[in-house]
Amino acid sequence: MYDVLERYFGYTSFRPGQEQLIQNAMNQVPTLGILPTGGGKSICYQVPGLKKGGLTLVISPLISLMKDQVDQLQAAGIEATYLNSTLKVNEVKTIEAGLKAGRFQFLYVAPERFSQKSFIYLLQSLNITLVAFDEAHCISKWGHDFRPSYREVVQNVLMLPQPFTIMALTATATIDVKEDICQLLNIQNEHVIETSTKRENLSFQIDPTYQRNLFILDYIKSHPKDSGIIYTSTRKNVEVISEFLKTKEINHTIYHAGLSKQERDHNQHLFVMDDVPIMIATNAFGMGIDKSNVRFVIHYNLPQDLESYYQEAGRAGRDGLESECILLFADQDIRLQEFFISRTGNEEIQTLKKQKLNKMLQYTKTKQCLQATIINYFNPEEQLSKCGKCTNCLHQEENYDMTIEAKKIISCMIRLKTPIEKSILTQLLRGESSAYIQNHDFDKIKTFGAMKSYASKQVQIFIETLLFNGYLLEVDGKLICDASVTDIIKDKQSIWTYYKPLEYNERVEISTLHGMDEGLFDTLKQVRKSLSNDLGVPPFTIFSDKTLQIFATRKPKSKDEMILIDGVGSYKLKHYCPKFIEAIATY
Incomplete structure (x- = not known):
């Protein structure tokens, strides 16, 4: 093979x-x-x-x-x-x-x-x-x-x-x-x-700005060479954003179900062929767009669930290069999604959709790593780690030593001697005597009510912190202790968590390969575009941006050097590479 x-x-x-x-x-x-x-x-x-x-x-x-x-x-x-x-x-x-x-x-x-x-x-x-x-x-x-x-x-x-x-x-x-x-x-x-749903090259950001149009304008102007998608929940928002960007002379196109098929196909072609850098669209545009060099995806509205969000945000950086996924969340978006849910399916489906919307809202409120939150949603049993570049990882300070609280939680877990759901553990620690807790005699455990002076939300933050740092694991929907908890019990490890409000002003700049010649990269993109026009195929099917960046870094002079680069097969070596070798030599 x-x-x-x-x-x-x-x-x-x-x-x-x-x-x-x-x-x-x-x-x-x-x-x-x-x-x-x-x-x-x-x-x-x-x-x-x-x-x-x-x-x-x-x-x-x-x-x-x-x-x-x-x-x-x-x-x-x-x-x-x-x-x-x-x-x-x-x-x-x-x-x-x-x-x-x-x-x-x-x-x-x-x-x-x-x-x-x-x-x-x-x-x-x-x-x-x-x-x-x-x-x-x-x-x-x-x-x-x-x-x-x-x-x-x-x-x-x-x-x-x-x-x-x-x-x-x-x-x-x-x-x-x-x-x-x-x-x-x-x-x-x-x-x-x-395999892990983690995308190492994506940075996730949440910005609660009320000036969404200005945010988009500022972002596009600060990323003039990048291709991106802006998703909205309604056709009206697509048209509103489009009219705004027209007044600012920003080159873009649009896509929604209200356009004719001919218009949709034409606009999609412009975007895929790199003739227009920005696409503004509803979720009617999307799952089948295999364009590898999308550098950013901005969600103008809150999506209905994390599956939809990750599917749409994941259209950024398919070539493996650094890309950004930004959610411009506002509270009024919740009512819009609740309205959409009320018009779909039977009661069972609506209940499921409401639960998923609640998970989406939790994502916007969490103080934990955003990428780890998404991973935990799809695979609760996966060992989590911080991405180091999402909004929460970059702009929050771990300002509270929760080692004492951690010991209480771990002590409670050890005394239980059985896996337990997060919600039940929270009730137990706060001393809430529910029917479930009484039926299982959890109210007789020594650590029952050990954190009764804390609000439920605070206890949940402490539990989440232990989960996201790998001291607790979630298996089949229930928590168990990892062997590493002994380090906390024996005072070999202290645990810190967040108690400061979120800040969203800074942005992560997209990085490229070290030593890459930007001028040559632009030249090679022009060669690729010319070749794609001649063949009538999208540019990225010839070579991805990542492959072109390697060309612009290594500057191969022959087919022997080209074939050593990922993404160059024997067919492409014969039919496409000569034009790129010539362009590199001329440059």
Whole structure:
């Protein structure tokens, strides 16, 4: 599999989780992969697809992403195509003939295609060896972006006669969503490959400014070379921000469901092709936008849940370079989201959405590391650490020694001798004699009421601090002590926490590779843009910003030097690299 990885994609090693997923596919084992945005999910089915031969069927709810994926495969010399509603009848017939002739290695399709009997008959006649469910969280009724038409596809796929392997992939999945996907696709728990959702290159920020338009204007002016997305909750806000930026002569475009399909496609093309740097959009724009050089994502309004927020914010920095995710939160946004919730689904769904909105609000109020808060939401069992660059990590001072409080909490946990939920532990420490506590005789423990002089919120802050510093762990929704708590009990370690209000004035500047020639980088972007115009493909499918930055740092003079750089495969080496080598030499 390493030969395929290097030959077609220009890499010599796999990212975390990729190799195990690929190995499962090669061994005919149904598998679910949960990898962060930019973590290389596509390669997980592309490498085994090429290795196994035959046809790999990729089912995706994102029509906007299909052409980008096919463009990238074709740019690497791989035969790929797609079938969706954007094609004309004669184009569909040509593609179907090519499929029957065995011409293609990859076929991307939208779920709606499975409603056509003729398409099912076509699939039954093809040599399908691998089926990949992309954006698999859309299958689950518990997912934040549930698509009923996608869920209905599952039975149609499972009834196909070929002995293919199934792979499901997503960037975001809570515990409920994971279990739902596995049940639907007959995937065993031991075959779920989950890596950390942490994105080392992203810095998360919260700014409660009431001058949101001015914030955006100031940010764009201070980042003139950067491409970014500004998300709003309503079409009206898209138009308002757009009109404001027009008066300031800021080059941008817009995207929302109120525009015609032709307008949306045109505006998306301008953004993806680097012709316009700024996109202002509702969440109608998004999940399928595979543009790797988005340097910032600003949320003008509070999203409805952390899944949506992380999915949208995660469109920044897909190339691995430093990028920023900024949430401009205001209290009036809460009422807007509550209104949206009141108009969706049945009572059960509304209750679930309200719980998720509450988690989103907790994110805006927490004094802990913002990235660690997100990670804990998706995987409570993951060991947490501070990112060191979010709003909270940078602009808060740990000004209170909570070692005494920590000892009380740990002592209580040790006396319990059993895992316990955070809310119950808080009640126990405060001496709240609820029916649950009485039924379990927790009110008879010596440490019952040990922190009765503290407000619930204060106790929760102390518990969170221990959790975020790794002294407490959350397993299956309940807290347990890590072995390191002995350092606190034996006075070998003191613990500090926050008691000062948040400050949001400073900003993190995006850094680049040390020693990179900025002038050469700009020149290489122009070469890439010219080449993309000639080929009619998005610039980032040729080379990512990260690869261009390596070019601008190392200044390779030959193909022998180029092939040693990540992202340069044999096809791109032959067809694209000569123009970049020439540009470097001329520069």
